[in-house]
Amino acid sequence: MRFTRRGLIAATAALPFLPGGAARAQGGTLRFGLSSFPPSLLPWANTGTAAATVKLLIHRGLLSYAPDGTLRGEIAESWRNESPTVWVFTLRDNALFHNGEKVTAADVKWNIEQIAAERSTAHYRAEMQQVASIETPDARTLRITTKAPIATLPNWMASYHMMIVNPRSPTGAGVLPIGAGPFTIRAQERGTSIDLVAFDRYYKPGQPKLAGIRLIAYADENLRVSAIRAGDVDLIEYVPWQAMAAIEADDRLRLDATDGPFMYLNFNATRPHLGDARVRRAIGHAIKRDDIVKVAFFGRGSPLQGMPIAPGSEFFDEALSRGQAYDPDKAKSLLREAGLANGFSTTLLSTAQYGMHKDTAEVVQQHLAAVGIQAELRLPDWATRVNLGNRGQFDIAVMGTATDNNDADGLNTLIDGSLSPSYVRSAGLRIPKLEELMQAGRAEFDTAKRREIYLQAQRVALEEAPLVGLAWRSQGYAMKKEITGFKAMPGALNFFSGITLEDAALS
CATH class of the missing domain: 3.90.76.10 (Dipeptide-binding Protein; Domain 1)
Structure with missing residues (x-):
């Protein structure tokens, strides 16, 4: 079947x-x-x-x-x-x-x-x-x-993209494959909410601790904050950075935040000029990341000037982490080398649904204009932005995510052009040397040898710029203090935090 x-x-x-x-x-x-x-x-x-x-x-x-x-x-x-x-x-x-x-x-x-x-x-x-x-x-x-x-x-x-479903699930319109998780879907209101109930034969004794979860969509981040502060919900994801201080000051609430997710730019290498690595590198040097951290994240983050390898990782290198540092003169020089001394016009895809995406795009637009690149903003809703990215219908795109895991191999899904088209990576861009190094890294079991391979991969990535890093961001969840068991997962695993809901309880 x-x-x-x-x-x-x-x-x-x-x-x-x-x-x-x-x-x-x-x-x-x-x-x-x-x-x-x-x-x-x-x-x-x-x-x-x-x-x-x-x-x-x-x-x-x-x-x-x-x-x-x-x-x-x-x-x-x-x-x-x-x-x-x-x-x-x-x-x-x-x-x-x-x-x-x-x-x-x-x-x-x-x-x-x-x-x-x-x-x-x-x-x-x-x-x-x-x-x-x-x-x-x-x-x-x-x-x-x-x-x-x-x-x-x-x-x-261990990836949440590798879930195991029942091969004998019913098929057809309106039917999802049967899973083996701690909850099942009871009902939903399209675009608004999803109701889950506990699966009473889940394989972990005593879990889930909750009888159910009601998932309510708040596309407007201010409404999401208002809902948690008013007591309409018990827990929210994506606490807006401008609201974090207010959450921390509220005696009824708790903020659980961690660094790990980040913002970056993708490119469609089939569009004019963007297939030239010099142009992509110029874009990297044109952007002042401190402005993004200040405007989009209210200081709760740090500049990302290289590949997204977190400080503290065994694969981190201080010098390489500054490989895309802000240098507008160098950006203009690279554009001249590419025959674009007068700059060029392009489009910049983001979304207005998440303030951080919109704010990041506006800062990027301003800095690109300063070196002669005129970028027209496109800010659809999130679902449309995902679909446009998957279909390669963009020039430059603002993206925010985390690597698949805390290993350097987790970076592969963002830079390997041989993979299936996805909104998380550049379109129409193959870098054989980089693909070769990433394959070599995952084939090596010796830790020291793996580190050297991934350092070399970072050097190639800085030269070819399959992505341009922008900012690390603090990613937060806000919840009532009565909630126990739920935890924001560390580093690149922050988006896995939902798995801890199997142990969450309302005390």
């Missing part, structure tokens, strides 16, 4: 009741303020943070991350590296889909094959095509052989 793309897309228009969910007698219902209504809940697609939060509630993958950022088992209770090209996963005996069927090794094999399929649009399609074979000696054992050594395969299996 195969899920048709038409059927899965249609599922975003009408989310149904799913079997197997039952509200618990205690625990209460938590009201969560989302920053947008998910453009899509396709289990293997990347459609933004709000969608990720929902997917982390209704689905589970083989692995995930503990609140401290370390890898932990989910559907797989353990895993081991049998050889450089063989990983073995042992599944839990009590993991069930929401219809009560056991999750088997054959089910996981089917999921990986669907993600890797020729016509798949899955975010991790290219990664799963590195799998040479999958064996299922019994219902609980999965043996994955890769085409080359992959030291980071457990991180891939």
Whole structure:
């Protein structure tokens, strides 16, 4: 059985009741303020943070991350590296889909094959095509052989883009695949809210602690803050930076924020001038990041002047972190070298739905104009912005995200042009040397050797500029002080924070 793309897309228009969910007698219902209504809940697609939060509630993958950022088992209770090209996963005996069927090794094999399929649009399609074979000696054992050594395969299996769904799910319009997470979807009002109830046969005893979660979309960030301060919701994501001080000063509320997400620019290399690395580098040197930190994030962040490798990471290098530093004279010189002494006109895609995206775009526009690049702003809603990015219908685009994990390999999805088109990376841009280095890094198990490979990859990335870093940002959640269990995940894993809702409680 195969899920048709038409059927899965249609599922975003009408989310149904799913079997197997039952509200618990205690625990209460938590009201969560989302920053947008998910453009899509396709289990293997990347459609933004709000969608990720929902997917982390209704689905589970083989692995995930503990609140401290370390890898932990989910559907797989353990895993081991049998050889450089063989990983073995042992599944839990009590993991069930929401219809009560056991999750088997054959089910996981089917999921990986669907993600890797020729016509798949899955975010991790290219990664799963590195799998040479999958064996299922019994219902609980999965043996994955890769085409080359992959030291980071457990991180891939922990991604919320690698959720395991029931191959025997009903298909058709308005039907989503059946998952194995702590909650099931009871009902929804398209564009407004999604109601979840606890799955009473979830494989972790005593979890979830909540009877249900009501997810309410507040596209306007000021309304989202008003809702938490008025008590209309219990927890919100994406606390606007201008509101963080007020949240901290409110005795009834708590702010949980961490650095890790960041802002950057993508390019469509098929558009005039943007296929020239000198032009992309010029853009990098034209932008004063301190202004973005001040205007868009009210000082709660720091300039990002290189590739998004966080300070403190073993792959961080101080000199390389300043490789795209503000230098308007150098920007003008690079434009002259590219034959664009008088600059050029282009468009800059962002969104008005998130103030940080709009404010960042306006600062970028001003600094580009100062070196002769006239950029017309385009500010659609978030869902439209995602669709335009996925279709490559932009010149330059402002983007905000986090790497897939805290390993340097997590940067790959943002800079590898061989991957399927996605709004998170540049369009029409292949850099073979960079692709080669990133592949070498994930194939190396020796930590010191991996560091040298990724330092070299950063040098190539600074020269070719597949992206231009703008600012690290503090990403925050606001909640009532009575809430326990929920935690903002560290660093690049901040967008995984929804997974901790399985342990959240209303005291």
